[in-house]
Amino acid sequence: MTAWSRMSVRGRLTLTVTVASAVALLALSWLMLFWLRGALVSEVARRNDVALDAYVDFARKEPKSVTQLILAQNSEAVTLPVRLLTPLGVGPSDTLAAVAFEPYPTPGMVVPESGRDPLVLALQGRELPREVDRSEFVTKSKRVPTEQGILIVQVATSLSDVNRSVAVVRLALWVVVPSLLVAVGMGSWVMTRRSLEPVADLRRRVGDITSRTLDERLPVPPTDDEVAHLAVTMNAMLDRLEASSKRERQFVSDAGHELRSPVAAIRAQVETALAYPDTADWSSVGVTVLAQGERLDRLVGDLFTLARLEEGAFGPVPDTEVDLDELVLEQVGHLKGRRLDLSGLSAARVHGDAGQLASVVRNLVENAGRHASETVRVSVGTEGDYARMVVEDDGPGIPAEQRDMVFERFGRLEEARSRDRGGAGLGLPLAGRIVARHGGTLELDDSELGGARFEVRLPLAQPEPE
Structure with a gap:
């Protein structure tokens, strides 16, 4: 017998409801977090695209100015304040923007295989790292060809606010979901107990009914539910048991009479013949005894055959x-x-x-x-x-x-x-x-x-x- 089968019906129902609720709540929580992060990231990506389009438009309108700024920024002799590009800061405060310049190689010159890194100018915020963490930033870049080379505009918007929001919701779910599961488990236990109380009452009443009190009946609840149907069915079963018990008692009486009658006839004939042996018609006594014996044999034979048929013994x-x-x-x-x-x-x-x-x-x-x-x-x-x-x-x-x-x-x-x-x-x-x-x-x-x-x-x- 397994542990599950040893549990009560109330315990099995409560455990089943709680486990099902836990699976459903965990699945819904994961879906909600997935949807929330997706929606927030989509909004950040939209703002990132707007900022990127603004910087690309500027680079296309003023390619020479941007190129000179990049060359000046990366020159050891010249230091160009980034604030000169403040008018370009059209992105949000959590957005980083930079533009890189890759000059065309001089005709006839061989470009080394390990070419040097492109010159980079930070347009907004700090300079972008070489490898941007995709879980921390939404990034996007576009290439703008110019006469001197290619300008690569890249914009990255931080996901720190998104991550903080998702973390707050996740923490709230860690508190809310277990609380809900506890409430569901307790509610299931209480409701199951209340629902099974009529069944337990029926069981107690049925246990009190004996072979001498088969005339008792179970109270039928006024509700039209399974418990009421069970009470009606059990009362119908008690009706059949009572009727069967009456028929069996009647049979015992009748069978006793049937068995006693031939025995009494045999005994009367034999006692009379023994009392008056000289005048007794022993031939008639023998015929009577044989006839009553055949009747007894048939009655006992029918009982035995019926019992074997019901047992399937043939x-x-x-x-x-x-x-x-x-x-x-x-x-x-x-x-x-x-x-x-x-x-x-x-x-x-x-x-x-x-x-x-x-x-x-x-x-x-x-x-x-x-x-x-x-x-x-x-x-x-x-x-x-x-x-x-x-x-x-x-x-x-x-x-x-x-x-x-x-x-x-x-x-x-x-x-x-x-x-x-x-x-x-x-x-x-x-x-x-x-x-x-x-x-x-x-x-x-x-x-x-x-x-x-x-x-x-x-x-x-x-x-x-x-």
Whole structure:
């Protein structure tokens, strides 16, 4: 388990918001400094260009005067005050300007490879250094050809004010950004705690609900947010748990009755026979004991099969061909006291477990026989790639709002049902799970006979290629 997963939801949210805010603020701060310096440097460059154009205009108008001034300035015998060029100082006070003179070589003379440096005259401020630091100055130069040589006018404007302004803003950001991050972190922690308080309250209330207090419900906040939706969902879950618990308790009662009834019948028959051994009909006692034993065996077998189906313990469906119509003919023989309609019976072959599919047919037919008034109709046929079996009765039917219940484990419609008329609530859930295991569907609808109509659809067995 990582440190991240060990943190609380509030801690993870606070850390995520703080880190995201830090990244965003740092990026915005860098962009702001970049934009601010760019804007200030652009303004300095504009002023530098204005000063350069002014000096270039003067050099073009008075090239001889400028050349003489440069030669005089660099002569050891003559000292020319720079103030004579004060009228040229058109640049700002933080601007340095100079003009250099490169004379043309005399015709026929060979210029040495290491020619001497050009003569330089400072027009404004001090003389420019040979290498100007680009981070400290904005520089630009232009060449002006004359009769005697080339005048190179260069202007440099200091970026000291720009650098100071950017440094002040950077220092302010170093103070403001951490303060904002602290405020964001604290605000996120507080807001997350307040937002999760209803969830914590729901958790405490759910923790207090036990199997004996499933009738309790969680309070739903008046807000239409995720917490309210969670409370509604959990209340719906509690409704299902309560209903399931009631059905299980009912099943325990019914199953106990179902198990006790055959045991009681066996015990009564045997005790009576033992009390009057000379007059007892031991053959009848044996028949009764065998019948009740079969009933017990079937009930226990259904419970065991249903549990294994829900656990998926049967594995893949066998690739055995089963004649569905023959299964129907075998199982309907157990139906007594009802008129049986098999006019819609035709051949249909599927792959599967013959024993489980026989259990499906038996449960559906017996369920129809218990609730039919007179007639039970069973039909088998094919429809496309599916085999189709329909079991119908002319009984009272099943209301639409209760149809899902009959396929639930332990589900029965009546609150109290007699042994002869009601089962343990396992037949239809067992049939539904067996059909689902075989890749089919079991659906419930109204029958034209007036009762319930159960339709089973299973994939047809495909003929093997010759």
